[in-house]
Amino acid sequence: MLKQANPDVEARLIYRALFGGTIPDILARRYRQAAHQLDRTAEASELAAVAHLIDQNADLEAAELAGRLTGRLSLLTRKFAAMTYLAETLPDHQRYFVTHRSSLVAGVMVLGWNGLLTAVKLAHGLWLLRSVRRG
Amino acid sequence: MAEFIIVGSGAAGVAAALALVHRGIRPMLLDAGFVNAAAVPRVHGNLYDYRRRRDSFDLHIGTELGGLRAALDTEQSVAKLNAPNMAFVTRNAGQLAPLEQTRFHAVQSFAAGGLGNAWGAGLYRWVEEDLDSFPVSLEQLDPYFDLLTREIGISGQDDDLSPFFGSAAGLLPPLNLSYNARLAFDRYLRTRDTLRRSGINMGYPRVGVLSVPYDGRPACDYSNLEFWQSQPYIYTPAITLQKLVSRDQIDYQPGVLVESWRETNDGLTLLAADVETGESVQFTGGTLLLAAGAINTARIALQSRRDLSTRLPLLENPILQIPLIAPHSVGRRLDTQAFGLVQLNLVWQSAGHGMTLQGSLIELTAPMRAEFFGRFPLSARGNLAAMRVLLPAMMMMQLYYPGSAQPPAELSLSPNGRLRIVAPPHDMDRASLAPLLKALRMLGLWSHAALIQQPPTGHAIHYAGTLPMRTQPGAYQCYPDGRLHGTRRVFVADSASFPTLPAKNMSFGMMANAMRIATAAAIS
Known part of the structure; x- marks a missing residue:
């Protein structure tokens, strides 16, 4: 039988990886609809890999980054993208997407900090993907 | 029986209709004619x-x-x-006109007004250089460019690009530039002599977007809604179509998919299908003007001859997409009061390529921010941060090559009724863009060859050349007046008749040429 992640748990974990906190109900509902479409056309191996990561309560942000940068696990990246699109339509999520104050220094610092975090996440993500391959 | 029948209500179809109406003729216009029935509330502001x-x-x-x-x-x-x-x-394009595509991604439309409903409204006059392989002179097109400029309302300016974009007569003032575009243009004006010596010219685009109220339509409100709903300040062929229908100047017949024609001694019969029921319907007329788009006009021609063996050429403008960053704008607030499409144009007379290339500098304020998720080599949260602090500093240059920069695709009719399009593999050379990237750096816009993307062939949505016009045409080619070889009453009014594609948006040239051909058909 095809191994698939629980869509509610998946929505909760992807949201937490992107925005932190608890996913709003309306977003969870919309995400389930999108994830259903994604899963219908996904390859069994990718579905199983995502399900495994979710079962393990793994750091999905790290896994997504490693998958994206190594050209693997595009399903997880597309799930993150779908969540991002859906979240952007909510008024109380605008702060994640649009800044209304200008600061070059703050901008450079934000990018630098995220660059450092990315390096750490990448190392973790590569280890996670290895464990998925073995698992 | 209609004296003139036009197939298709896109830019070429409505221009042809306009030319006939100006001569006192009331043509019939056949079209699938889908309209927006989505129950989406209109956004104001x-x-x-x-x-x-x-x-x-x-x-x-x-x-x-x-x-x-x-x-x-x-x-x-x-x-x-x-x-x-x-x-x-x-809507339903894949069902109404099924395609089998290899290395080609065609976008087709059966909407009232055609693909023009979603265009960027770039309307560039042609100049002599653009007509090099056409059996047509610029003098034959100029009157129609003038007439269309008045009909549409085009903003722009007489500047360094006028030698490439033609006369600026009749243009409305240019649109306001976004923050990043203004800085880039100011730098261009300061370094203009150096850049022009290396073949780089920059200036305002010519767009069918109103900078001031015109002909009962409002001016652009810089609302960033261009991606999300039709805006009255952006011209689309549907505006002219609606005007012609409301004045009863054309006999508009939507809901019809034309499949083929049959010529008789005293006219022609069009065989078509009702779009909703699939039932066969027929129309009789004196003269046929094909304006269904280069791909579907070719389909109708092949189906009319039940020809499964001929392979027709299909031209397209190869494009490259160059992401650009203005470092001084990193961390700046998003310019939410911008026009969300093309801000500036750049024309590069490239000695290395031996051709003229054209770039459109586009603001990224209209699409969703999520569109850029995963484009930055950062973690997911890093991508969100980049959307906030990097995207306001980014623009995109869409670089157009002439159609001759890659071998044409081939188009043929399959026994299963599908149209087969096969494009040869072709990678554009990014390394040769080094002089352009250097010039863009002088404008304060940074990029790198490794970041340049080549979208799939067909992505430019500039399709042409399936039934090219020649001085002495052969099968599946047109005479200079647009009449299809081997026919007496069939004229090709759309870009199917183009022998080449210049490196610029073809819409305005296609509209002027459609008017020329419709006029020639009326006279003949």
């Missing part, structure tokens, strides 16, 4: 103000999840066509 106040799911995504196509599909799609309000533009 600014996109970003709206998003702060309201849930924009209906506007951006829609219950069919069309706005999520970029995330749900593995194939690259055109973002603007995914918006719920734009879904009608490509």
Whole structure:
């Protein structure tokens, strides 16, 4: 039988990886609809890999980054993208997407900090993907 | 029986109709004619103000999840066509005109007004250089360019690009530039002599977007809504279509898919299908003007001869997409009061390429920010941060090559009724763009060859040349007056008749040429 992640748990974990906190109900509902479409056309191996990561309560942000940068696990990246699109339509999520104050220094610092975090996440993500391959 | 029948209501079809109406003729216009029936509320005011106040799911995504196509599909799609309000533009295209494509991604439309409903409204006059391989002179097109300039309302300016974009007579003032575009243009004006010596010219685009109220339509309100709903300040062929219908100057017959023609001694019969029921319908007329788009005009020609063996050429402008960063704008607030499409044009007379290339510098304020998820080599949260602090500093240059820069695709009719399009593999050389990237750095816009993307062939949506005009045409070619070889009453009014494609948006040239051909057909 095809191994698939629980869509509610998946929505909760992807949201937490992107925005932190608890996913709003309306977003969870919309995400389930999108994830259903994604899963219908996904390859069994990718579905199983995502399900495994979710079962393990793994750091999905790290896994997504490693998958994206190594050209693997595009399903997880597309799930993150779908969540991002859906979240952007909510008024109380605008702060994640649009800044209304200008600061070059703050901008450079934000990018630098995220660059450092990315390096750490990448190392973790590569280890996670290895464990998925073995698992 | 109609004296003149036009097939297709896109830019070429309405221009041909306009030319006939000016001669006192009331043509019949056949069209599938889909219109926007989406129950999406119209947004008034600014996109970003709206998003702060309201849930924009209906506007951006829609219950069919069309706005999520970029995330749900593995194939690259055109973002603007995914918006719920734009879904009608490509509605049922795959069913009405099925394609088998290899290395080609055609976008087709059966909407009233055609693909023009979702265009960037770039309307560039042709100049002598653009007509090098055409059996047509610029003097034959100029009167129609003038007439269309008045009909449409085009903004622009007489500047360094006038030698490439033609006369600026009759243009409305240019649109306001976005913050980043203004800085780049100011730098161009300071370094103009150096850049021009290396073949780089920059200036305002010529766009069918109103900078001032015109002909009963309002001026651009810089609301960033260009991707999400039709805006009255952007000209689309549907505006002219609506005007001609409301004045009863054309006999508009929507809901019809034309499949083939049959010529008789005293006229011709069009064989068509009712779009909703599939039932066969026929129309008789004196003269046929084909304006169904280069691909579907060719389909009708092949189907009329039941020809399964001929392979027709299909031209397209190869494009490269160059992401650009203005470092001084990193961390700056998003310019939410910008026109969300092309800001400036750049023309590069490239000695290395031996050809003229044209770039459109585009603001990234209209698409969703999520469109850029995964484009930055950062973690997911890093991508969100980049959307906030990097995107306001980014623009995109869409660089157009002439159609001759790559071998044409081939188009033929399969026994199963599908149209087969096969494009040869072709990678554009990014390394040869080093002089352009250097010039862009002088304008304060940074990029790198490794970041340049080549979209799939067909992505420019500039299709042409399937039935090219020649001084002495052969089978599946046109005479200079647009008449298809081997016929007496069939004229090709759209870009199917182009022998070449210049490196610029072809819409305006196609409209002027459609008027020329319709006039020639009326006279003959």
